[in-house]
Amino acid sequence: MLHMQNISKVYRTELVETHALRNFDIHVREGEFLAVTGPSGSGKTTFLNIAGLLEEITSGTYRLDGEEVQSLNDNQRSRLRNEKIGFIFQGFNLIPDLNLFDNVDVPLRYRRMPAAERRRRIETALERVGLASRMRHYPAELSGGQQQRAAIARALAGEPRLLLADEPTGNLDSQMAREVLELLEDINAQGATIVMVTHDQELAARAQRNVHIVDGQPSDLELGPVPLVRPAAELRQV
Amino acid sequence: MDFVPIMSTLKRHKTAAALIALEIALSCAIVANAVFVIRERLDRMSQPSGIVVTELIQIELEGIGRAGSEPSTRDEDMAALRAIPGVRSVAATNQVPYGMSSWNTSVNLEPDQMQPILNGASFYGSEDLLETLGLRLVSGRGLEPDEYQQYEALVERGAEGAVPSVVITASMAGRLFPDGDAVGRTVYVWSDQPTRIVGVVEHLQRPGDYFGPSDREYSMLLPVTAPMEYGDRYVLRVDPERREEILAGAVDALLEIEPDRIVSEESTTTIEQLREEFFQQDRAMAWLLVAVCVALLAVTAAGIVGLASFWVQQRSRQIGVRRAVGATRGQILRYFQTENFLLATIGIVLGMALAYAINALLMERYELARLPWQFLPIGAVTVWLLGQLAVLGPALRASAVPPAVATRSV
Numbered sequence: 001m002l003h004m005q006n007i008s009k010v011y012r013t014e015l016v017e018t019h020a021l022r023n024f025d026i027h028v029r030e031g032e033f034l035a036v037t038g039p040s041g042s043g044k045t046t047f048l049n050i051a052g053l054l055e056e057i058t059s060g061t062y063r064l065d066g067e068e069v070q071s072l073n074d075n076q077r078s079r080l081r082n083e084k085i086g087f088i089f090q091g092f093n094l095i096p097d098l099n100l101f102d103n104v105d106v107p108l109r110y111r112r113m114p115a116a117e118r119r120r121r122i123e124t125a126l127e128r129v130g131l132a133s134r135m136r137h138y139p140a141e142l143s144g145g146q147q148q149r150a151a152i153a154r155a156l157a158g159e160p161r162l163l164l165a166d167e168p169t170g171n172l173d174s175q176m177a178r179e180v181l182e183l184l185e186d187i188n189a190q191g192a193t194i195v196m197v198t199h200d201q202e203l204a205a206r207a208q209r210n211v212h213i214v215d216g217q218p219s220d221l222e223l224g225p226v227p228l229v230r231p232a233a234e235l236r237q238v
Numbered sequence: 239m240d241f242v243p244i245m246s247t248l249k250r251h252k253t254a255a256a257l258i259a260l261e262i263a264l265s266c267a268i269v270a271n272a273v274f275v276i277r278e279r280l281d282r283m284s285q286p287s288g289i290v291v292t293e294l295i296q297i298e299l300e301g302i303g304r305a306g307s308e309p310s311t312r313d314e315d316m317a318a319l320r321a322i323p324g325v326r327s328v329a330a331t332n333q334v335p336y337g338m339s340s341w342n343t344s345v346n347l348e349p350d351q352m353q354p355i356l357n358g359a360s361f362y363g364s365e366d367l368l369e370t371l372g373l374r375l376v377s378g379r380g381l382e383p384d385e386y387q388q389y390e391a392l393v394e395r396g397a398e399g400a401v402p403s404v405v406i407t408a409s410m411a412g413r414l415f416p417d418g419d420a421v422g423r424t425v426y427v428w429s430d431q432p433t434r435i436v437g438v439v440e441h442l443q444r445p446g447d448y449f450g451p452s453d454r455e456y457s458m459l460l461p462v463t464a465p466m467e468y469g470d471r472y473v474l475r476v477d478p479e480r481r482e483e484i485l486a487g488a489v490d491a492l493l494e495i496e497p498d499r500i501v502s503e504e505s506t507t508t509i510e511q512l513r514e515e516f517f518q519q520d521r522a523m524a525w526l527l528v529a530v531c532v533a534l535l536a537v538t539a540a541g542i543v544g545l546a547s548f549w550v551q552q553r554s555r556q557i558g559v560r561r562a563v564g565a566t567r568g569q570i571l572r573y574f575q576t577e578n579f580l581l582a583t584i585g586i587v588l589g590m591a592l593a594y595a596i597n598a599l600l601m602e603r604y605e606l607a608r609l610p611w612q613f614l615p616i617g618a619v620t621v622w623l624l625g626q627l628a629v630l631g632p633a634l635r636a637s638a639v640p641p642a643v644a645t646r647s648v
Contacts, residue, residue, distance in 0.1 A: 045645055054562055054642040075566045081641070082564020093559040093644055097247040107563040109240060154563070166645050 001162060001193045002028040002051055007060035009046050009216075020046040021216040024060070028195060030161075033188040035207035036197045043216040044197045045166065051195060052085050052164045053077045065161055082110050086155030086192075088184075090167035092147040094139040094154070100126060101135040104154045111158070125153035129183060145176030152183055163187065165196040169203060181206060244577050251549075255581060258545050262585025262621055265538040267592035270617030271600065272527040274609050279520040285454065287335045288407070288441030290372030291509050292478045293326070295485050296334055297492065298505035299470040311496060312470060316364070318491045319474055324484050327475040329370035331363035332464040333445045334473055336512040337505070340445035345458075346426040347414065356413055358406070358456040359444035360427070362389060362464045363473075368405065368439070370475045373459075376408060378421035378437030385461035392428070392462060400431030401460050407442045409455035411435070427458065447516070471505075481508050535620070539628040546574060546632035550639075557636050558643025567637040574633035575626060582625040586618045593617060 007024040010017060020043045028034050038044045049055040050062065053069060062069050065084055072080065087093075094103045104125055108118040126132045129149035131142075139147050148168060155163055165184065169177035181203060188194045188208075196207060204210050211218050248255045297319075312330060319328045332341050341362070344354035361367060365383040368375070385403050392399040404427060411420035424432045442457040449456070464471060476484045485508065489501055505512075550557070557570055565573075597609035 049642045049645055052562065052645075054640070054645060075568070078561070078564050078566040078569075078641075081562065087562050087644065089559075089644060093555070093562075095247075095556045095559070097250040098243055099246070102243045102246060105243070106560060109243075110560075110564040110566075110569055158564075 001030040001032070001065055002026070002195070003061075003063040004050070005061045007050065007062060008058050009043075009050060009055070010058045019216055021050070021057075024216065024218060026211060026218055028193060030193055031188070031191055033185070033194045033208045034196065034211060035204035035209070036195065036211045036213060037199060037201065037204045038213035040199070042213045044199075044213050046216075047213060047218075048164055048166055048195070048197045051162075052087060053081050078110075082107055082158065084161045086158060086160035086163045088148070088151055088155050088163065088165040088168045090170040092139070092144070092151045092171070094147055094151055096139050099136050099138050100131060100142075100150050100153070103139070103150060104135075104157050107154065107158045121157045121159070122153075125157040126150070128156060129153045143176070144172050145179055148172060148176070148180050149183065152180070152187075156187065161193060163192050163194045165194065167198055168196060169198075169200065177203070240573060240576055241580065244573070244580055248577070248580065254545055254549075255584075258541055259581050259585040259588065261538050261541050262582050262625065263588035263592055265534050265624075266586050266589025266617045266621045267596050268534055269531050269620055270589070270593040270613045271596050271609060272531050273616055274597075274613045275606065276524045276527050277613075278607070279524045282451070283517045283520055285443070286441045287443040287513075288371070288373050288439060288455070289335055289443075289509065290475065291513055293372065293475050294334075294370075294509035295474050295476060295481050295488070296337075296505060296507060296509060296512070297470075297472045297474070297485070297488055298502040299492065300500040300502055312466075314495055315470065315472065315492055318495060319472060319488055322484055322487050322491060324477040324480040325474055325488075326477070327366055327370040329364045329367040329473050330464045331361060331367055331471055331473050332468070333359070333361060333471070334371075334509060334512070335443040335445055336509060336516040337445040338447075338516075340448070342444075343427055345410070345414065345456075347424075349426050349430040349432070351426065356410065356453065356456050357449070358410055358427075358458050360462075361442070361457060361459045362462040363459075364463065365461075367473075368459060370473055371442070372475065373439040373442055375405075376438050376440050377419065378405070378435070380437055381405060381459060381461040387462055389462050389465045390467075397429045398431075399429055401428040401433050401462060403436040403461055404433045405437040405439060405459040406435055407455045407457050408438050408440055410458065411438050413456070427460065433460075469502075473509075481510075535624055538621075539624055542578065542625055542628035543632060546578065546629045547635070549577075550574070550632045550636040553636075554639050555643055555646075557639040558641055558646075561639065561641035562644040570637040570639070571633045574629055574636050578625045578629040578633075579622065582622050586621055589617060589621070590614050 004024055004026045007021055008019065009021040010019050036044050036047060050057055057070055064080065069077065069080065095106065101122055104122045105118055108121060123132065126135050129152050131146060131150055131153060134142065134146065142150065168184065169180050172180060184194055198204050316328050316330065319325060333339060341360045342357050343360050345356050345358050346354050365381060365386060368380045381403060404425065406420060414420060414425065415423055420435045420438055423435050425435060427433050441455055443455055444457045474484065474488060485506065489506060493499065560570060593609060593614060597606065600606040601608060
């Protein structure tokens with residue numbers, strides 16, 4: 001699904017040159033639930049941004065779902081993000097001026113989908129995260145856990161092949177965090193590939209596979225310190 | 239397009255949206271009315287005068303003391319003026335279009351008529367007047383030399399005095415005889431004696447600015463010499479390139495005949511100059527309104543830029559999120575343009591109602607005509623374009639927000 005080879009990402013200012021990722025190789029198989037951990041400033045978010053086509057690489061090769069992406073222009077990258085990737089952010093990033101229905105509708109509108117199809121997908125996605133009765137509510141009227149579930153519904157409505165989660169439970173209490181994680185596990189069990197960046201070891205331990213990034217380089221791929229490859233059915237019972 | 243979610247967003251920012259819509263409404267209303275007034279002024283300035291403006295010069299000699307105003311001197315004056323190289327034609331007259339003094343008389347269709355049909359400007363002078371002014375005869379003939387009478391002699395005859403013929407304008411002919419040709423018909427323009435219309439000229443603007451637009455061309459040429467009491471006024475048709483030179487030479491020639499005459503500096507000039515002065519207020523008003531429109535549109539544009547910039551800055555994270563979930567730069571650009579289009583449309587709808595309210599006030603207070611509906615689309619399109627232009631900068635900045643903003647910690 002996601003194949004990065006010899007990736008490097010350098011941020012340059014007038015005074016400083018920062019190597020966020022160097023000689024970065026990773027291969028994520030379709031249907032995997034991968035947790036990416038690492039200390040602050042290690043390059044986790046840079047990796048996620050590059051994986052999600054939010055940033056361009058400085059050098060190397062990146063293939064997403066078989067397509068080389070480093071040569072794509074801005075519009076092509078936008079289209080690919082819209083069609084193949086779903087994002088879940090730490091701060092939920094719902095649009096405060098739109099109700100849940102319109103929030104979930106945002107990526108679908110950019111896909112120029114017919115209104116009836118959009119409505120079906122939005123209702124299905126909100127139903128799936130348990131917020132069907134709240135679709136006319138605004139984000140500020142919901143709890144943090146509900147907002148994150150709404151954000152997941154927004155990511156799911158586009159039926160993406162790859163779900164990228166950036167500290168998805170970082171702003172939630174433990175009960176809500178558990179609910180969101182169970183939801184992600186459920187989504188993974190349905191076949192979506194999930195890459196989750198987290199600094200929470202306990203959370204990472206529930207993923208099928210862990211990658212640890214230090215100083216812009218991944219380590220312990222597949223054979224990490226806490227390798228967890230469990231059947232999805234088993235995961236749902238946790 | 240994204241009308242529904244954008245309207246939903248605007249509803250959540252009612253105050254800012256309402257203020258900018260009101261500003262747009264006010265601009266739209268004022269611009270529509272201002273453009274209308276400017277158009278009216280420009281129309282007034284472009285009306286035909288009937289005369290060959292660029293070929294004419296006028297010399298006015300004050301009547302103080304009357305020295306040199308005997309008829310014999312007038313003939314000598316005109317002979318001297320005709321002899322100047324570059325002069326094509328010379329005539330004496332009592333008035334010219336764009337002059338501020340005018341001779342007017344009632345025009346009746348019956349003797350002893352209590353209510354005149356109209357009031358028209360009476361051009362007296364000499365037999366070359368029609369040709370010198372460059373008037374275009376559309377039917378009948380001009381005035382013959384033997385038809386001319388001394389003004390003073392006519393006045394002395396009182397009620398017995400009669401003017402046998404007159405040439406009128408097409409505008410006057412249409413008003414007097416809407417059903418057909420005016421040539422050969424009778425009017426009463428001098429005491430109660432009948433006067434026969436012998437010719438019709440296409441246009442001849444009356445002097446002064448005392449009558450409404452419908453009376454603008456109610457003018458006639460009568461075979462009467464210019465009254466001597468008010469001095470002498472000559473109009474010369476000349477080579478346009480040599481107007482200034484001929485003007486100076488003509489004054490010298492006249493003063494050589496009779497040095498004691500006073501030349502009116504103000505009125506001794508080209509007709510083009512008189513025209514410039516005649517429309518000075520119209521031009522000033524038009525430019526003032528242009529300046530008001532430009533200032534108003536600039537302030538409105540600044541308001542739009544300010545609000546749009548603030549919203550772009552305020553929403554930079556959600557723009558990043560939109561980009562992250564698949565919006566292209568073009569879609570972000572269009573989002574802000576559409577938002578502005580909706581605000582401008584609300585403003586335009588309010589502005590149109592306001593435009594008619596302002597127009598009603600102007601009609602009541604300043605006798606302005608009713609605003610034609612065609613001016614509303616002009617105001618609307620102007621405001622739409624202005625809005626799109628003003629929002630372009632902030633919208634381009636918005637479209638440049640990178641999608642990675644979505645994952646940055648606050």
